[in-house]
Amino acid sequence: MNDKTDTLCATRDLILSGQIKVTEVVQSCLERIRKTEPVIQAFVNIQEVKALDLARKMDEQGPDKDKPLWGIPLTLKDNICTRDQRTTCGSKMLENFNPCYDATLVRKLREAGAIFLGKTNLDEFAEGSSTENSAHKKTRNPWDLNKVPGGSSGGSAASIAAGQSLGSVGTDTGGSIRQPASFCGVFGMKPTYGRVSRYGVVALASSMDQAGPIAANTADCAAILQVISGHDPLDSTSMDVPVPDYLSSLERRTDLKGLRVGLPAQYWEGKLDSEVERVCSKALEQISLAGAETVTLDMPHTPHAVAVYEIIAMAESSSNMARFDGVKYGYRDKEARELLDMYIKTRSRAFGEEVQRRIMIGSYVLSAGYYDAYFKKAAQVRRLIYQDFIQAFEYCDLICAPVSPFTAFRLGEMVDDPLQMYLLDIFTVSLNLAGMAGITVPAGLGDRTDMPVGIQLMGPAFSEELLLQTAHVLENYLPPLPSPRALNE
Numbered sequence: 001m002n003d004k005t006d007t008l009c010a011t012r013d014l015i016l017s018g019q020i021k022v023t024e025v026v027q028s029c030l031e032r033i034r035k036t037e038p039v040i041q042a043f044v045n046i047q048e049v050k051a052l053d054l055a056r057k058m059d060e061q062g063p064d065k066d067k068p069l070w071g072i073p074l075t076l077k078d079n080i081c082t083r084d085q086r087t088t089c090g091s092k093m094l095e096n097f098n099p100c101y102d103a104t105l106v107r108k109l110r111e112a113g114a115i116f117l118g119k120t121n122l123d124e125f126a127e128g129s130s131t132e133n134s135a136h137k138k139t140r141n142p143w144d145l146n147k148v149p150g151g152s153s154g155g156s157a158a159s160i161a162a163g164q165s166l167g168s169v170g171t172d173t174g175g176s177i178r179q180p181a182s183f184c185g186v187f188g189m190k191p192t193y194g195r196v197s198r199y200g201v202v203a204l205a206s207s208m209d210q211a212g213p214i215a216a217n218t219a220d221c222a223a224i225l226q227v228i229s230g231h232d233p234l235d236s237t238s239m240d241v242p243v244p245d246y247l248s249s250l251e252r253r254t255d256l257k258g259l260r261v262g263l264p265a266q267y268w269e270g271k272l273d274s275e276v277e278r279v280c281s282k283a284l285e286q287i288s289l290a291g292a293e294t295v296t297l298d299m300p301h302t303p304h305a306v307a308v309y310e311i312i313a314m315a316e317s318s319s320n321m322a323r324f325d326g327v328k329y330g331y332r333d334k335e336a337r338e339l340l341d342m343y344i345k346t347r348s349r350a351f352g353e354e355v356q357r358r359i360m361i362g363s364y365v366l367s368a369g370y371y372d373a374y375f376k377k378a379a380q381v382r383r384l385i386y387q388d389f390i391q392a393f394e395y396c397d398l399i400c401a402p403v404s405p406f407t408a409f410r411l412g413e414m415v416d417d418p419l420q421m422y423l424l425d426i427f428t429v430s431l432n433l434a435g436m437a438g439i440t441v442p443a444g445l446g447d448r449t450d451m452p453v454g455i456q457l458m459g460p461a462f463s464e465e466l467l468l469q470t471a472h473v474l475e476n477y478l479p480p481l482p483s484p485r486a487l488n489e
């Protein structure tokens with residue numbers, strides 16, 4: 001593969017027209033992994049033999065035009081269950097967990113002809129913003145190996161930036177697709193809550209978790225989203241809403257004429273680092289140049305979003321983590337002599353610091369004496385945040401905002417300051433609280449750090465088609481990023 005064919009859609013066309021074999025595609029990805037993985041550390045496990053075996057079988061059979069991802073090598077964040085393949089959630093708790101079933105989205109991708117190269121690194125149980133909370137390893141940012149790739153889907157985003165696969169599926173509870181995509185200079189979409197089945201996706205905060213694509217461009221995101229979207233009887237939160245043809249609808253828009261893009265003051269004032277502001281402002285100029293009208297808006301409850309998110313996410317995660325008790329599955333401490341001691345030793349030894357912190361805070365905000373003051377209040381303010389979005393969409397079709405106030409930070413720079421790390425999520429968490437959809441589009445490199453800066457488009461529930469179309473237009477207006485510096489030979 002050369003640079004021009006280094007995208008999912010281009011590769012699929014070459015495979016289907018017989019110009020390239022699936023084996024060659026898979027081998028070329030594996031070669032790239034061999035070269036870059038020693039420094040990037042994006043994978044928790046690599047399925048080289050299985051992937052090549054499947055590729056050979058597919059080549060013997062010949063291209064199947066009815067399968068939209070025929071022969072396409074993908075990766076999956078390691079909190080998505082894969083049958084007979086270790087799914088660790090970046091935790092010692094599940095270091096030897098082999099699910100006996102595939103997540104629905106995995107089954108759909110397999111049926112569409114995708115080949116999985118392996119599972120990618122993440123913050124333990126998707127709790128974090130830098131992938132440093134993984135029990136396995138620290139993934140590095142392909143643009144600067146001393147910096148984090150973002151999180152919690154940092155392995156997936158770094159892997160796409162490093163060209164190791166043609167697409168990945170991550171999860172986003174409070175920004176975990178959009179923020180690492182921004183830090184690594186790639187595209188990532190958080191679909192509407194209910195768009196993609198969460199069956200087999202290990203829960204963090206069940207009222208916000210969504211899975212979505214991370215890829216090198218909009219069309220590749222659309223191709224993956226197309227396959228994984230849709231109602232699933234196994235997930236009662238998945239919605240029975242028709243799935244548009246995302247990919248072919250991209251061609252229907254070549255400019256942004258007639259589109260109103262809202263710029264909420266609370267996202268653009270104050271907290272932004274100056275280089276991020278400069279890159280994002282240039283992107284706004286391109287949005288106007290493409291024909292969109294921009295309108296300034298107020299989303300007054302935005303300053304409360306992080307506090308509300310943390311209370312709700314921690315409360316929900318504390319109850320989701322209760323299932324890891326050393327009895328049902330996963331790690332069990334063998335030293336304990338009686339049940340309570342076994343629970344305590346198992347959970348204190350197998351959960352990392354951040355997971356334990358969130359279990360404690362989550363249990364506290366749900367406890368009888370504090371429920372009204374914290375959880376109930378947070379649930380009420382969540383509603384106001386949702387209403388901010390509903391009102392905003394009376395004045396605009398989409399909202400545009402930065403993804404993160406800063407570019408990727410140094411490894412280790414924030415690990416001792418969890419509060420600071422939580423505050424970084426200020427521009428991403430509201431969307432999850434509101435259950436709506438958003439996408440990160442790489443907008444350029446910061447002039448001080450020379451690191452990627454992403455811009456975020458947010459839309460109402462089930463606006464994925466419009467979001468992808470807009471991102472696609474913007475992609476043609478914005479200068480493409482060069483290839484990540486740290487990997488240049």
Ligand code: GLN
Binds near residue numbers: 174
């Ligand atoms: N950074 C956020 C957190 O730590 C987001 C996590 C996520 O989206 N999975 O909770």
